[in-house]
Amino acid sequence: MSYIPEFLVIPLLVAFISAISLSIVSVFVVLNRWGFLAVGVSHGAFFGVTCGVLLNFSPFLLGVLSGFLLVLSVSIMKRELKGEEDVIIGFLFPLFMALGIIVFSIGKIGYIDAFSYLFGSIFLIDESFLLWSIVVFLITILFVAVKWREIFLWVMNEEMATSLGVNSSLIYLSLLLVTTMNTVLAMKTLGAILVSAFAVMPGLFAVMVSRSIYGLFLSSIIYAFITFSVGILVAFYLDLPTGPVITVAGFLVLLLFSLGIKFKDRRM
Amino acid sequence: MDALNVKSLTVVIGGRVLLEEVSFSVKPGEFWAIVGPNGAGKTTLLRVIMGFIKPTKGEITIFGKKPKDAISEGIIGYLPQNAVFNISIKVLDIFRLLKADDKNISRVSLLMGIEDKLERSFSSLSGGEKQRVLIALLLLKKPKLLLLDEPNTGIDVVGQDNFYNTLKGLKEECTILMVTHDVGVVSSFVDKIACLNRKLKYSGDPRGALDCKLLEELYGEKVNLFVHHPECEGCHIYRNFS
Ligand SMILES: Nc1ncnc2c1ncn2[C@@H]1O[C@H](COP(=O)(O)OP(=O)(O)OP(=O)(O)O)[C@@H](O)[C@H]1O
Ligand SMILES: [Mg+2]
Numbered sequence: 001m002s003y004i005p006e007f008l009v010i011p012l013l014v015a016f017i018s019a020i021s022l023s024i025v026s027v028f029v030v031l032n033r034w035g036f037l038a039v040g041v042s043h044g045a046f047f048g049v050t051c052g053v054l055l056n057f058s059p060f061l062l063g064v065l066s067g068f069l070l071v072l073s074v075s076i077m078k079r080e081l082k083g084e085e086d087v088i089i090g091f092l093f094p095l096f097m098a099l100g101i102i103v104f105s106i107g108k109i110g111y112i113d114a115f116s117y118l119f120g121s122i123f124l125i126d127e128s129f130l131l132w133s134i135v136v137f138l139i140t141i142l143f144v145a146v147k148w149r150e151i152f153l154w155v156m157n158e159e160m161a162t163s164l165g166v167n168s169s170l171i172y173l174s175l176l177l178v179t180t181m182n183t184v185l186a187m188k189t190l191g192a193i194l195v196s197a198f199a200v201m202p203g204l205f206a207v208m209v210s211r212s213i214y215g216l217f218l219s220s221i222i223y224a225f226i227t228f229s230v231g232i233l234v235a236f237y238l239d240l241p242t243g244p245v246i247t248v249a250g251f252l253v254l255l256l257f258s259l260g261i262k263f264k265d266r267r268m
Numbered sequence: 269m270d271a272l273n274v275k276s277l278t279v280v281i282g283g284r285v286l287l288e289e290v291s292f293s294v295k296p297g298e299f300w301a302i303v304g305p306n307g308a309g310k311t312t313l314l315r316v317i318m319g320f321i322k323p324t325k326g327e328i329t330i331f332g333k334k335p336k337d338a339i340s341e342g343i344i345g346y347l348p349q350n351a352v353f354n355i356s357i358k359v360l361d362i363f364r365l366l367k368a369d370d371k372n373i374s375r376v377s378l379l380m381g382i383e384d385k386l387e388r389s390f391s392s393l394s395g396g397e398k399q400r401v402l403i404a405l406l407l408l409k410k411p412k413l414l415l416l417d418e419p420n421t422g423i424d425v426v427g428q429d430n431f432y433n434t435l436k437g438l439k440e441e442c443t444i445l446m447v448t449h450d451v452g453v454v455s456s457f458v459d460k461i462a463c464l465n466r467k468l469k470y471s472g473d474p475r476g477a478l479d480c481k482l483l484e485e486l487y488g489e490k491v492n493l494f495v496h497h498p499e500c501e502g503c504h505i506y507r508n509f510s
Contacts, residue, residue, distance in 0.1 A: 031355060149365045156353055156362075159320065160402070163339060163346035164366065164409060211356055211389050 011125040015189045015242075016228060017133040021140045022182040022195075023202035023224035027216050028175060030203030031155045036086050037071060038183055038199035043093040044070025045184045046192040047100040049117060054107035060132050063184040070096055071176050097192075120191030120243030122232070129188060136181045143178050144217075151175060152213065190243040201227075201250045208257060227253055269332050271296040271413055271443040272317065277326035279312060285466065286312045290326070292462055292471040296412075297439050301454045301474070302447045304464040305487050310447040311349050313464065314415045317445075318346050330413055338413075345406030349417035349447070352398045359393070359401050360386040368408045376404040379441070381434060395422025396431070407441065414438070416446040432457040451483070 004012065029038055048066030052059030070092055077088045144151070153161040154171040162168045179199070187195045206220035230253075231246030238245075272294040279287040287309045294300055302310050315321045317328055319335035330338035338344055355362075359382070363373045377383045380400045385393060393401065399419050406414060416435075423431050428450065435444060436457055448454050455461060455474035463470040463486045470482055484490055 149367070152355075152362075152365050156355060157348060157351045159315075159318070159348045160346060160351055160406070162320075163318065163342075163344050163406070163411075163415075165340075165342050207356060211358060213357055213361055216357070 008122075010127055010130050011122040012232070014125045014129050014133045015122050015232065016225070017137050018182070018185040018189060019198070019224045019228045020221050021133070021137040022186045022198060023220040024140055024144055024217055025175075025179050025182045026199055026201070026203035026224075027206050027220050028151060028155060028203070029179060029199050030207055032175075034179065035196070035200045036089050037074070038179070039196040040070050040074060040089040040093045041067045041180050041183045042187055042192045042195045042199075043100075044068075044096040045180070045187060046117065047096040047103065049184075049187070049192075050100040050103040050107070053117075054103055058128075060129070060184060060188075063187065064181050066096065067180040067184055068177060071180060075172075075176075117187075118191050118193050119241055120187065120189050120194060122189050122242050125188050129185075133185055136185050140178055140182060143174060147171065147174070148213070190246060194243045194247045197247050198224075198250060201254060205254055205257065208254075208261065223250075223253065269296075270294060270329070271298070271331060272445065273327075273329045274313075274317075275327045277313075277316065277328065278324050279309070279316060279321060280324045281321075287316070288467045290464070290468045292468060294443055294445065294460070296331075296443050298459045299436060299439055299444045299457070300446065300460045300462060301458040302445060302462045302464055303449065303451045303454070303486070304469075308465045310464055311417055314346070314417055314445070314447065317415060318344065342409050343412040344415060345403075345409060345411035345413070345442070346415045347399075347402055347406060347417060347419055350421075351402055351417075352395060352422075354391045356389050356391045358386070359388055359390055362390060362401070362405060363408060366405070366408050372408055376407040379407060379434070379438060380404040381430075396424070396427055399423065400431075400434075407438070410441070412442050414442050414444045416444065418447050418449065420448055420450060428453055 029035065045063040045067035048062035048064070048069075049059040051066070052062040055062075073092060074085060074088050077083060077092075078085055081088070150161070150166045150171055153164055153166050154168055154175075158168050158172075161171075183195055183199055186198060190198055202220040202224045203216075205223040206216045210216050210219045227250040228246060231249040232242055234240070234249065235242040235245040270293045274293070275291050277287055277290040278285070290313065302313065304310055312321060316323055317330070317335060319339060328335055330344060333341070333343075335344075360373070363376075363386075373386070374383070377386060380403055382397065382400050382404060385397060385401065390398065390401065399422065403414075403416065403419065419435075420428060420431055432454065435446065438444060446454075446458075458474055460472060461470070461474035462468060463482065465486050465488075469486050
């Protein structure tokens with residue numbers, strides 16, 4: 001690894017651990033149609049992150065807290081107001097975003113910093129984040145390894161799963177929390193605005209190419225690994241911001257594959 | 269002991285009376301159909317039995333137990349209305365989610381007639397095939413009471429008979445309560461029928477009971493119904509009821 005500059009080792013480690021961890025959760029995000037919820041989580045988390053920066057207290061923890069606050073509010077309002085999820089997320093996430101921007105301006109946090117939180121920059125990743133990424137990765141692996149059967153049953157149909165002995169509310173809340181933690185973690189590399197794309201793209205790829213449960217996770221992880229590698233390399237050599245380059249790389253891989261699948265179908 | 273006992277069940281949500289003084293009891297091994305117009309409260313009734321909705325008044329027992337206990341003991345299998353979803357994993361993998369052994373899996377596949385579908389991807393199945401797979405999934409747990417909310421949507425006319433016969437064949441396994449709109453055909457397959465429109469208009473033997481007066485009371489207007497002739501097997505003669 002001598003050719004990796006020393007100052008990049010930790011940021012790269014964090015970027016890859018968070019990408020792989022998020023790609024595992026991404027399978028459930030896609031199967032659950034939580035794409036827009038992921039948008040909500042990252043924007044909700046942005047508010048917490050800015051508070052963390054202002055108060056000089058773990059932006060990660062406060063980010064997870066406010067992201068989770070947003071999804072819980074969505075879940076409660078959905079039940080109490082009988083509203084549709086996308087409608088509720090649609091007004092809640094700009095609200096959290098607005099709060100974040102207000103905190104930014106109160107704290108006189110510079111626009112360079114704001115930009116890097118919105119669009120991500122791996123150069124702002126420090127050692128404390130390595131610890132967090134390992135913690136989140138382990139929680140994610142543990143949760144999925146122990147509960148995957150119940151999660152899949154729950155994803156298929158919540159009420160049917162209940163009659164099959166699944167504790168639906170436990171699975172729902174845990175999955176929300178794990179999704180939130182992973183989204184906030186990957187925000188460091190991809191930024192609040194772009195991270196939601198990466199919460200769905202690996203899962204989308206997995207659903208496209210695989211037909212077994214094991215295959216879903218494997219293809220999602222491989223996709224995340226490849227697009228992150230390509231994205232970071234290109235960003236590094238062309239001196240471009242990592243988040244946007246990874247997002248575009250991820251899109252191109254998806255596009256190539258769907259064209260490939262179309263082409264294969266044509267020839268049959 | 270009754271498989272299911274519903275006593276003076278009343279459900280009021282947001283000031284609206286969805287079910288009013290509904291009482292009936294189901295004996296073990298019986299096959300029941302619940303019929304009634306849209307918005308009659310059929311799904312609500314099943315969801316109260318599942319414990320998802322608290323009754324405003326009245327009591328429900330399942331093999332002598334409260335709904336909550338019955339569910340935690342795993343004796344109810346519930347197929348919600350429009351439960352079909354898309355997931356592109358193999359049917360066999362779905363069955364394995366319940367840690368079922370091969371013997372159990374071949375037992376339920378045989379019961380539901382889906383032995384040749386195990387290697388297929390779930391999303392590639394037809395609507396009717398999916399319903400069968402989901403019922404098979406419920407049967408893996410060997411429930412004593414099966415609640416099916418419109419399981420026959422998406423099944424063609426010929427398939428209907430086949431499907432009802434399949435369900436009839438489950439009588440050895442469990443008690444079945446099935447919601448359906450198919451008033452005409454179903455009455456020749458089930459043991460008992462419950463006609464629900466907020467109140468229970470009728471419950472009991474289906475044969476001969478579904479006359480014009482009852483149907484008009486149930487649906488609120490005159491119904492011209494063709495009822496499946498129970499004695500005719502091959503030729504599918506349909507007899508105009510009125
Ligand atoms: N959670 C709820 N809160 C308020 N009203 C409800 C709720 N669930 C159902 N309803 C109302 O209760 C009535 C009965 O609904 P239900 O779904 O039980 O009807 P159904 O007989 O199953 O109809 P369908 O044949 O269309 O499935 C409807 O008018 C519906 O709007
Ligand atoms: Mg219904």
